Amino acid sequence: MDTARFFAELPSHFAGDPQEHDPIDSGWDVIAKDVSGFTSPNELAVLNLAARLLPAEECYLEVGTFKGRSLCGAVRDVSGRKFYAMENFMEFGMAGELARAELLDNLGRYAADADVELLEGDCFRLMATPGVVDRPVGVYFYDGEHTQLSHYLALAVAEPLLADETLVLVDDASWPVVQRAHRLFLKSHPGWSIEATWDAREADDPRWANGLHALVFRRTAPSRLSRRDEALRRYQVSVQDRVNAVAWKAAGVMPGVVKSGARLLLSRSRAIGGGQR
Ligand SMILES: C[S@@+](CC[C@H](N)C(=O)[O-])C[C@H]1O[C@@H](n2cnc3c(N)ncnc32)[C@H](O)[C@@H]1O
Known part of the structure; x- marks a missing residue:
């Protein structure tokens, strides 16, 4: 993926500096209003430009598809490119069947001509499964x-x-918790850089939601998961995943209690503008 071209072309899709302006194409508003979800029109414009510039021998990978808003934006008018979407239908008390049906309906309306493959399951299991994608990932969107x-x-x-x-x-990269993770990761993994940050001024900012950061990876040596990172992955898929499943189930049964607890726990790690970094 020619990332320099992406950053050079991006401003021409906005009425001015993307941080402060809306996209020129009002089609992103239409998708954001019609498809239930979390990504903003500005984010959709960024995702779509990235998909347009993807070389045919590479693919687009999205983690966290929910009901498909970000994916519907990414694929718009992009042909001959392969899109993979990973989703485990766990968050927001999503009743899997209902959420999946809504996602498929949205993809039917906005992505009928696109080559989209939905990979259902835990992304940290899926991504570590050999052969899960059939070509190198040139654009990766994590949500x-x-x-x-x-x-x-x-x-x-x-x-x-x-x-x-x-x-x-x-996505949601204005949150301190995301920035801490990036700082930690970049310290010990060569080839990575943060190239652009479009931050939210407030939670759920209409322009940038909770912030979008653009990183670039340039391989400097063959990539393989270190033993430490593999141990963390195993913890995530064997312990943390179960805790999450129980928490989301509880949220379905006692929404008020769980919401108040979560608000208290997450208030610092997700504070936008002046939160502890
Ligand atoms: C914020 S939503 C995604 C929003 C979506 N991109 C949009 O544009 O509206 C996050 C999604 O990630 C999914 N998710 C969370 N953890 C996951 C995991 N480990 N593997 C796969 N999907 C996961 C959740 O089920 C949820 O639907």
Whole structure:
């Protein structure tokens, strides 16, 4: 993926500096209003430009598809490119069947001509499964679980799948928890850099939601998961995953109690503008 071209072309898709302006194309608003989800029109414009610039011999990988808003934006008017989407239908008390049906309906309306493969399951298991994608990932969009460990693993576990030059877009990146994970990860993994940050001014900012950061990976040596990172991955898929499943189930049964507890626990790690970094 020619990431320099992506950063050079991006401003021409906005009415001015993307941080402060809306996209020129109002089509992103239409998708954001019609498809239930979390990504903003500005984010959709960024994802779509990335997909347009993807070389045919590379693929696009999204983690965290929910009902498909980000994917519907990414694939718009992009033909001849392969899109993979990983989703475990666990968060937001999503009743799997209902969420899946809504996702498939949205993809039917907005991505009927696109080559999309939905990979259902835990991304940290899927990404470590040999042959899960059929070509190097040139654009990687992470919008899955938002803990420090999951954001660290989102980069570590994906790295072996990435092309020699990859654009990596991370959602909710204005949250301190995401930035801490990136700092930790970049300290011990060569070839990675943070190239652009479009931050939210407030939680759920209409322009940038909770912030989008663009990282670039340039391979400097063959990628393989270190023993330490593999141990963290195993913890995530064997212990943390079960804890999450129980927590989301509890949220379905006692929504008020769980919401208040979660708000208290997450208030620092997800504070935008002046939160502890
Ligand atoms: C914030 S939502 C994604 C929003 C979506 N990209 C949009 O544009 O509306 C996060 C999604 O990630 C999924 N998710 C969380 N952890 C995951 C995991 N370990 N593997 C796969 N999907 C996961 C959740 O089920 C949820 O649907």
